[in-house]
Amino acid sequence: MSxxxxxxxxxxxAAHLDIAALIAPSVAAFKAxxxxxxxxxxxxxxxxxxSDMHIKSAVLDGANIYTVKLAGxxxxxxxxxxxxxxxxxxxxxxxxxxxxxxxxDDHLISDLRTAAAGAVAAQELANKDARKxxxxxxxxxxxxxxxxxxxxxxxxxxxxxNRGRDKAEKLAGRLKQIDASLAVDVQETPQTxxxxxxxxxxxxxxxxxxxxxxxxxPGMHITSVGADDITKCxxxxxxxxxxxxxxxxxxQAAAQYGNIRRALETxxxxxxxxxxIGKILAHEATGxxxxxxxxxxxxVGLGVQDLAAVMLLREKLAF
Numbered sequence: 001m002s003x004x005x006x007x008x009x010x011x012x013x014a015a016h017l018d019i020a021a022l023i024a025p026s027v028a029a030f031k032a033x034x035x036x037x038x039x040x041x042x043x044x045x046x047x048x049x050x051s052d053m054h055i056k057s058a059v060l061d062g063a064n065i066y067t068v069k070l071a072g073x074x075x076x077x078x079x080x081x082x083x084x085x086x087x088x089x090x091x092x093x094x095x096x097x098x099x100x101x102x103x104x105d106d107h108l109i110s111d112l113r114t115a116a117a118g119a120v121a122a123q124e125l126a127n128k129d130a131r132k133x134x135x136x137x138x139x140x141x142x143x144x145x146x147x148x149x150x151x152x153x154x155x156x157x158x159x160x161x162n163r164g165r166d167k168a169e170k171l172a173g174r175l176k177q178i179d180a181s182l183a184v185d186v187q188e189t190p191q192t193x194x195x196x197x198x199x200x201x202x203x204x205x206x207x208x209x210x211x212x213x214x215x216x217x218p219g220m221h222i223t224s225v226g227a228d229d230i231t232k233c234x235x236x237x238x239x240x241x242x243x244x245x246x247x248x249x250x251x252q253a254a255a256q257y258g259n260i261r262r263a264l265e266t267x268x269x270x271x272x273x274x275x276x277i278g279k280i281l282a283h284e285a286t287g288x289x290x291x292x293x294x295x296x297x298x299x300v301g302l303g304v305q306d307l308a309a310v311m312l313l314r315e316k317l318a319f
Contacts, residue, residue, distance in 0.1 A: 006101040006319045013105050016316040017309065019148050022116035023123075025308035027281050029060075030120065033250060033304050034278025037061040040303040042253055044229040050075040052229055058303030064094050065314065067307045071110050075205065084139065085110075091310055091319070101319040103310065113305040115144035117249065117277075118201065118223045121297035123152040124280055124287050125247065126199050126221040131156040134197030136190055136211070136234070137204040138162035138171040141225060145201045146175060153199070157183045161193045191215050202226055202234040209262075213238035218292040227258030228300050235259045235298065237268030244293040248274050253300040260298060 032038040038060045045053040051074035059066040071087035078084055085107035091100045103109065122130075130153050135142050138160060149155055158175060162168035165186060172184045187193050194200055194215040202211060204226040211222070213236060222243075227234045240246050240263050251274055254260035263269035277297065279285035288295055313319075 005099045008101060008103050008313075008317060008319065010104065010106050010108050012317070013103060013108055013313065016313060017109070017112060019112050019115045019119065019144065020151055021312060022113050022309055023119055023151070025312050026113060026116040026120050026305060029302070029304045029308040030117075030249065030276070030278035031282050032060055032278070033302060034276045034282065034284075038304040038307075040250065040253075042256070042300070042303070044257070046229075046231070048074070048076075052231075054228070054301070056301070056303035056306060058307040059094065060304060060307055063307065063311060065091050065100060065307075065310065066094050067091055067303060067310050069110070069303060069306045071107055073205070083107075089306055089310060091314075103313070109306060109309050110301070111140055111144050113309045114141060114225055114299070114301055115148040117299055117301075117305060118145045118225060119148035119152050120281070121223050121247065121277060121299070122149055122199060122221060124277070125245070125295040125297060126153060127219055127288070127291050128153075130198035130221065132196060132198045133158045134193035134200045135160045135171075136162070136193060136200070136202045137226060138164070138167040139203065141203040142171060142201065143174055145203055145223065145225070147178070149199060149201070150179075155182070157185075159185050159187050159193045159196055161187045161190050199223070204234055205232060206234050207231050209233050209236035209239075211235045211239055213242040216242055216294050218294060220294055222294075222296045224259055224296065224298040225301070227298065229257050230261060233259055233262040235296070237263035237266050240269045240296065242294060243296045245288065245295045246274050247277050247280065247287075247295065247297040249277055249299045249302050251276055253302065254298065257300045258298060
């Protein structure tokens with residue numbers, strides 16, 4: 001007799017999961033990966049010139065499930081009135097390798113766990129008195145990163161740049177709705193956003209660097225989450241050279257994708273200069289050393305983060 005696979009949709013997932021709840025599981029996931037207790041595989045397909053499909057799987061020592069995520073994004077969806085992102089996570093028994101559940105989350109888990117990772121990075125690396133946030137990008141992840149930062153820092157001012165100003169204005173309005181006391185402003189150039197920021201978030205699909213090293217200020221922290229495949233890059237390689245500390249989620253993934261891959265191609269950086277966030281969280285490596293340090297976290301996104309989120313959901317939804 002075949003076992004019925006439980007299907008769980010986005011509304012039910014949203015009711016049982018938020019960024020705050022994912023911070024501790026994210027810390028555990030990063031530490032497990034850096035300790036060699038998790039294996040996470042990444043493959044990225046490009047069905048068209050302006051779309052991608054991320055396939056991310058993970059196993060974790062001692063866990064009774066493992067996961068395979070399929071998360072898609074297509075820039076042309078908006079013109080058709082469709083969400084830009086979609087996806088699902090398949091859950092399997094670690095003992096039998098049979099499917100247990102399908103979480104049809106339409107990218108929600110990816111959005112929330114990516115934001116939680118940003119909160120973890122800021123908690124460890126940003127100065128305690130950081131108040132001003134700059135944001136490049138105006139999509140869902142840009143909003144989620146601000147939500148996450150507000151959990152770990154007393155954010156007062158936000159400046160936004162996006163290629164389409166209308167979308168940036170919409171993000172500004174959305175942020176004011178969650179807290180009318182926030183000072184939110186839309187800027188005309190990336191440079192003005194970067195130069196004013198204590199914490200900079202880049203959450204774009206840019207294929208060419210948006211941030212120049214000459215704009216960086218002593219004491220600032222940068223979280224880059226948009227450059228997650230071989231085509232994307234948000235930070236010019238010189239930014240990584242200028243930084244006092246560059247932190248990644250996975251050395252292996254960083255060498256394959258995003259900002260670090262681009263820097264390696266131009267010989268502007270090397271893997272030996274990078275530190276995994278899991279090592280810092282486990283107190284096996286040092287994070288920020290002084291308030292004047294420039295720190296960068298550039299994350300590709302890992303399957304073990306998805307698995308950590310699913311394990312939390314499994315406790316709540318009993319699948």
